[in-house]
Amino acid sequence: MNNFFIDTFKITKNEAQILSSSFYIEEYSKGDIFLKHGDICNTIGFVKKGLLKSITIGKEKELIDDFIFENQFVADYRSYLTKKKSTKDIICIENCTIHTIHREKLEELSNKYLFISKIEKKVTEHLYVLAEKKFDDLRLLNAEERYLKLFNSNRRLLYKIPQYDIASCLSISPETVSRIRKKLTKRS
Structure with missing residues (x-):
């Protein structure tokens, strides 16, 4: 975990x-x-081992909005920031080891160490950029391009995710996922 923090946030070993x-x-x-x-x-959690899915719960339907892979943070950041009830279920797709930190501890550290505040700012900016990219992808990329983008983010684990979950996350039908997979297999 230390090396991840050092590499990602450009902080010292200490x-x-x-x-x-x-x-x-x-x-x-x-x-x-x-x-x-x-x-x-x-x-806020940091996934050391395993895979999770984030499901947004609406009045009439549920949509998978993201998969959380190893070496990624996991939280409903909107709920975390606003201190309002979450509209998400975050569920383990497989056995997981997650390093967690509670809000009170993070706030305590942030008040004590300036570098923590800088990390929080970087994480907030990063999550905003990711949300904007995802929104743009849904509007600008076709189904195959969206699938390839997800596939390239973590090829090994993507095969562990049920086809209907991938379809939900990409806002396409399971049949479309199947067609894309067959098409890509033929290309290989």
Whole structure:
């Protein structure tokens, strides 16, 4: 975890140690819920091992809005920032090891160390850019381009995700995912 923090946030070994020592290691089984819609997100996790999916819960339907792979952070950041109830379920697709930090601990660190505030700013900016890219992708890319973008983000784990979940995340039908996979297999 230290090396990830050093490489990602360009902080010193000592700073990385201060940050990583504030996380707790939690084990989750396949099907466990990291965050339940209706709860306020007060925890940020870092996925050391495993795979999760984030599902936005609406009045009439549910949509998978993201997959969270190893070496990524997991949270409903909107709920975390606003301290309002989450509209998401975040569920483990497989057994997971997640390093977690609670809001109070992160706030304590942020008040004590300037580098933590800088990291929080970078993370917020990064998440905003990702959300904008995803919005643009849905409007500008065709189904195959969106699939390839997801596929290239983590080829190994994408095969562990059910086809209907991939379809939900990409806002396409499971049949379209199947056609794209067959087409790509023929190209290989």
